[in-house]
Amino acid sequence: MAKIKATHIRGACPMQTKVFRGLIRAKSSKQDNKDEKENCHWCQLRSFPTHKTAPITVVNEIDSQTLPQNFRFINGVVLGTGVTAADLSFRSGCTCGQDEDCQYSGCLCLADLDQDEASDDADDDHSGLDSATRASLSPARKKAYAYHTHGHKAGLLRSKLHTSKLPLYECHQGCACSPDCPNRVVERGRTVPLQIFRTPDRGWGVRTQESIKKGQFVDRYLGEVITSAEADRRRDASVVYHRKDVYLFALDKFTDPQSLDARLKGPPLEVDGEFMSGPTRFINHSCDPNMRIFARVGDHADKHIHDLALFAIKDIQRAEELTFDYVDGASGDSEELEGKIEDMTKCLCGSSKCRRFLW
Numbered sequence: 001m002a003k004i005k006a007t008h009i010r011g012a013c014p015m016q017t018k019v020f021r022g023l024i025r026a027k028s029s030k031q032d033n034k035d036e037k038e039n040c041h042w043c044q045l046r047s048f049p050t051h052k053t054a055p056i057t058v059v060n061e062i063d064s065q066t067l068p069q070n071f072r073f074i075n076g077v078v079l080g081t082g083v084t085a086a087d088l089s090f091r092s093g094c095t096c097g098q099d100e101d102c103q104y105s106g107c108l109c110l111a112d113l114d115q116d117e118a119s120d121d122a123d124d125d126h127s128g129l130d131s132a133t134r135a136s137l138s139p140a141r142k143k144a145y146a147y148h149t150h151g152h153k154a155g156l157l158r159s160k161l162h163t164s165k166l167p168l169y170e171c172h173q174g175c176a177c178s179p180d181c182p183n184r185v186v187e188r189g190r191t192v193p194l195q196i197f198r199t200p201d202r203g204w205g206v207r208t209q210e211s212i213k214k215g216q217f218v219d220r221y222l223g224e225v226i227t228s229a230e231a232d233r234r235r236d237a238s239v240v241y242h243r244k245d246v247y248l249f250a251l252d253k254f255t256d257p258q259s260l261d262a263r264l265k266g267p268p269l270e271v272d273g274e275f276m277s278g279p280t281r282f283i284n285h286s287c288d289p290n291m292r293i294f295a296r297v298g299d300h301a302d303k304h305i306h307d308l309a310l311f312a313i314k315d316i317q318r319a320e321e322l323t324f325d326y327v328d329g330a331s332g333d334s335e336e337l338e339g340k341i342e343d344m345t346k347c348l349c350g351s352s353k354c355r356r357f358l359w
């Protein structure tokens with residue numbers, strides 16, 4: 001293991017000195033400020049609306065490496081050339097009169113769920129509910145949404161979804177319910193402070209600054225949403241073809257060659273987090289991870305640009321490294337891999353379930 005150096009950079013970035021100089025020059029020009037924000041990681045992180053409540057910090061106690069200069073932090077996906085969100089006229093939301101209605105099958109946001117996926121409240125914790133509320137939980141109303149409503153698990157993903165590949169349907173800006181609706185977990189965003197840190201052997205990694213519960217939403221995987229053709233072009237331009245794959249995630253949850261919606265016929269759009277993303281772009285792979293990626297849909301008209309939402313699938317202690325399985329359990333085609341071992345990256349996840357190679 002590499003010797004730990006005393007360098008400790010809290011939220012620093014290569015441009016930090018320049019930024020401070022910029023501040024001293026005191027608003028010399030708006031353009032200067034804009035340029036600094038373009039280039040300064042710390043300025044980008046500080047401008048996040050959650051900076052006070054759930055800051056992202058950066059530390060390196062291993063070597064003198066800084067975050068890649070060609071990378072910038074963003075707070076939402078960026079639609080690349082040729083990628084558009086649905087037209088206003090195609091947008092729709094639910095008409096639920098009360099927020100609590102958005103948990104049940106009648107909510108239009110949950111209309112695309114297979115009814116077999118609806119479940120009763122059996123795994124909710126009802127202790128602490130008054131008798132009137134308990135009585136109102138009619139067993140006839142099938143709970144369809146993805147989260148627990150009551151007790152200490154409120155807001156956490158239901159256990160049966162932890163291993164499923166089903167998409168999560170959430171309420172959104174176009175719905176009649178309030179921003180506090182229980183079905184807006186991903187929309188409300190990250191609440192956990194995270195730290196990007198230098199690992200001894202896998203470059204940068206991410207650890208949590210607070211404990212995280214099993215089923216808790218952590219953050220979205222952000223990036224530039226690009227066409228499949230552009231993704232292929234970027235793969236081809238990469239020195240090692242598969243190296244690019246660790247940053248590209250296909251938005252293929254709803255891809256169906258038979259679809260009447262041209263945007264869902266495929267090939268799917270992809271999210272490239274290499275050059276612009278949130279802290280999740282620095283999360284390393286593990287063959288026995290503590291998080292999983294779920295497809296999350298808000299407005300149904302935007303299924304082609306669905307979110308990639310990371311949820312904890314284990315209880316995670318404060319300061320523990322966050323990981324997810326880059327291929328979600330899928331193993332490579334052994335014929336395709338034959339003879340390419342020298343091109344492959346050895347997996348250093350250290351778990352007893354390790355599949356030995358990253359790709």
Ligand SMILES: C[S@@+](CC[C@H](N)C(=O)[O-])C[C@H]1O[C@@H](n2cnc3c(N)ncnc32)[C@H](O)[C@@H]1O
Nearest residue numbers: 202203204246281282283284285346347348349
């Ligand atoms: C999406 S990036 C993660 C952040 C990366 N560590 C960095 O410093 O930018 C993926 C890259 O991280 C490294 N990596 C991630 N998980 C790894 C693992 N389990 N074993 C070895 N290298 C890993 C590989 O270099 C991989 O190409």
Ligand SMILES: [Zn+2]
Nearest residue numbers: 094096102107
């Ligand atoms: Zn609703």
Ligand SMILES: [Zn+2]
Nearest residue numbers: 102171177181
């Ligand atoms: Zn709602």
Ligand SMILES: [Zn+2]
Nearest residue numbers: 094109171175
């Ligand atoms: Zn809704």
Ligand SMILES: [Zn+2]
Nearest residue numbers: 287347349354
């Ligand atoms: Zn592994």
